[in-house]
Amino acid sequence: MKLKHVVCSALALLGCTVQAADKNEGAMIERGAYLARAGDCVACHTVAGGKPFAGGLPIISPMGVIYSTNITPDPVHGIGKYSELQFAHALRDGLRADGKHLYPAMPYPDYKGVTDADVHALYTYFMKGVAPVRQASPQTSLSFPFSQRWGMALWNMAFTSDKPYTPVTGQSGEINQGRYLVQTLGHCGSCHTPRGAAMHEKALTDASPLYLAGGRVANWTAPSLRGMKGWSSDDIVVYLSTGRNDFASVGGEMTSVVEHSMQHLSDADLRAMARYLKTLPPVPNAKSGLRVDAEAATTRTTKRLSEARGLDRGAMLYLNTCEACHASNGNGAKGIFPRLNGARIVVQDDPSALLDVILRGAQTPSTKKAPSILPMPGFANHLNDQQVADLATFLRSAWANEAPPVTAKEVTAVRKELLDFQHQSR
Numbered sequence: 001m002k003l004k005h006v007v008c009s010a011l012a013l014l015g016c017t018v019q020a021a022d023k024n025e026g027a028m029i030e031r032g033a034y035l036a037r038a039g040d041c042v043a044c045h046t047v048a049g050g051k052p053f054a055g056g057l058p059i060i061s062p063m064g065v066i067y068s069t070n071i072t073p074d075p076v077h078g079i080g081k082y083s084e085l086q087f088a089h090a091l092r093d094g095l096r097a098d099g100k101h102l103y104p105a106m107p108y109p110d111y112k113g114v115t116d117a118d119v120h121a122l123y124t125y126f127m128k129g130v131a132p133v134r135q136a137s138p139q140t141s142l143s144f145p146f147s148q149r150w151g152m153a154l155w156n157m158a159f160t161s162d163k164p165y166t167p168v169t170g171q172s173g174e175i176n177q178g179r180y181l182v183q184t185l186g187h188c189g190s191c192h193t194p195r196g197a198a199m200h201e202k203a204l205t206d207a208s209p210l211y212l213a214g215g216r217v218a219n220w221t222a223p224s225l226r227g228m229k230g231w232s233s234d235d236i237v238v239y240l241s242t243g244r245n246d247f248a249s250v251g252g253e254m255t256s257v258v259e260h261s262m263q264h265l266s267d268a269d270l271r272a273m274a275r276y277l278k279t280l281p282p283v284p285n286a287k288s289g290l291r292v293d294a295e296a297a298t299t300r301t302t303k304r305l306s307e308a309r310g311l312d313r314g315a316m317l318y319l320n321t322c323e324a325c326h327a328s329n330g331n332g333a334k335g336i337f338p339r340l341n342g343a344r345i346v347v348q349d350d351p352s353a354l355l356d357v358i359l360r361g362a363q364t365p366s367t368k369k370a371p372s373i374l375p376m377p378g379f380a381n382h383l384n385d386q387q388v389a390d391l392a393t394f395l396r397s398a399w400a401n402e403a404p405p406v407t408a409k410e411v412t413a414v415r416k417e418l419l420d421f422q423h424q425s426r
């Protein structure tokens with residue numbers, strides 16, 4: 001011990017400290033990699049089949065197509081020349097190293113609250129833990145006036161906060177940790193908070209009841225996360241780490257969130273996020289929901305379907321095309337086929353996510369804890385708009401579900417959006 005100590009002090013500036021620094025740096029890189037998962041940087045900064053973080057993903061926005069950039073440490077095409085301060089500005093203020101403004105397709109309004117310590121870990125990871133990729137990302141060229149990046153300065157003044165993230169006093173350390181992850185790195189609000197006319201999130205913190213009150217992404221409803229009625233915090237943890245639970249299975253953009261981000265977080269962090277979500281009061285007076293006599297209503301529909309008598313067109317379609325997997329009581333099969341009885345996706349006010357699943361199908365992601373991939377077939381080529389409307393109307397009034405009917409016109413609109421979207425993403 002003694003000898004090592006002496007040698008170490010003699011070589012203080014060489015071997016021993018270097019070794020210690022390496023060890024610290026290794027831990028810092030690992031921490032940064034974890035935080036990059038929490039922030040889901042890879043989802044936007046990587047194209048399918050491409051090198052991690054090399055950018056080039058086209059992000060479709062109402063302003064036009066915005067390409068994500070190369071954030072590997074390549075000095076020419078990536079962010080190799082970024083100082084830590086410049087990196088912090090990009091992440092939290094939407095400012096590039098050259099002083100130009102980023103478009104908010106990069107969720108910097110949400111990342112605003114990321115702490116200096118976490119920025120440091122992220123920076124260390126991106127500089128030292130990510131392989132540089134020599135590859136230019138396609139130029140984003142929006143039409144006027146959006147081509148004017150300086151215009152974003154005004155947008156930022158109006159719609160972003162310049163206040164650093166502050167923990168809530170009087171809440172437990174766990175809830176505050178969850179709040180931090182949800183509000184900053186997790187950028188859950190970028191999809192789950194409604195957006196205003198200028199495409200800004202109507203609220204960036206839980207100081208507003210609109211925060212996480214439900215939003216829309218790529219033709220899909222991201223439901224309200226406020227209070228999560230009917231879900232325990234364990235149910236939320238299971239959903240986030242496996243993409244499914246007894247009440248729902250992921251679809252739309254949330255599939256990628258689970259696959260690239262949430263399934264990699266520690267149970268402690270997921271539990272903290274779930275507990276935090278449970279502290280938010282639910283959105284008052286949503287139009288749709290569940291019947292008060294949920295059990296009796298479930299029995300009524302189940303009986304009607306099993307006897308196959310006096311069925312309307314929607315119920316007939318359900319029996320012929322869906323019942324084999326989702327069952328006549330609408331409860332599916334635990335862990336395999338999600339329940340449609342009491343499912344939020346079926347009864348939420350805006351039916352477009354439901355219509356989207358029926359038309360396009362869906363696939364549960366393969367995660368470490370639940371590796372099987374379960375496909376739901378799409379029916380766009382088998383059912384016409386009136387049939388899909390009849391079917392959706394049936395689902396929204398079957399069993400315990402109670403939500404307004406759906407018209408063929410609404411189906412036509414969703415079908416068109418789907419086609420446009422596929423067209424643009426090509």
Ligand code: HEC
Pocket residue numbers: 035036039040041042043044045059066067068069070071079087090091096097101102103104105106107122140
């Ligand atoms: C929802 C998509 C999305 C996510 C998630 C995302 N980014 Fe970005 N990011 C973008 C887009 C798009 C741009 C380019 C915007 C532009 O050109 O105005 C960008 C730009 C950047 C830049 C500026 C680089 C440059 O010079 O062009 C940095 C740095 C950056 N992102 C880092 C990150 C980090 C770190 C994370 C994770 C914590 C992250 N991003 C997560 C979409 C995203």
Ligand code: HEC
Pocket residue numbers: 181182186187188189190191192217220221222223225236239248249250251252253254257273344345353
């Ligand atoms: C890129 C957009 C996006 C982001 C970011 C996002 N979500 Fe989602 N989320 C969705 C969509 C879309 C759905 C609906 C999925 C469906 O209908 O199957 C959803 C569904 C959910 C659900 C299920 C709700 C229900 O009632 O069925 C939970 C829980 C959830 N998200 C939590 C989160 C959390 C926590 C975060 C942040 C860490 C987050 N989401 C970030 C898009 C997103």
Ligand code: HEC
Pocket residue numbers: 247248249250251318321322323324325326336337338339340343345346354357358362363364365374375376377379391
């Ligand atoms: C071959 C079995 C099968 C058939 C037939 C089937 N589904 Fe599904 N369905 C699934 C699976 C598996 C999922 C989960 C996929 C996912 O969202 O990741 C699912 C998911 C869903 C969801 C989303 C549930 C949620 O919580 O996100 C809805 C809504 C749905 N199905 C409705 C229908 C309707 C309506 C029909 C008939 C037109 C139908 N399904 C036919 C297997 C099936």
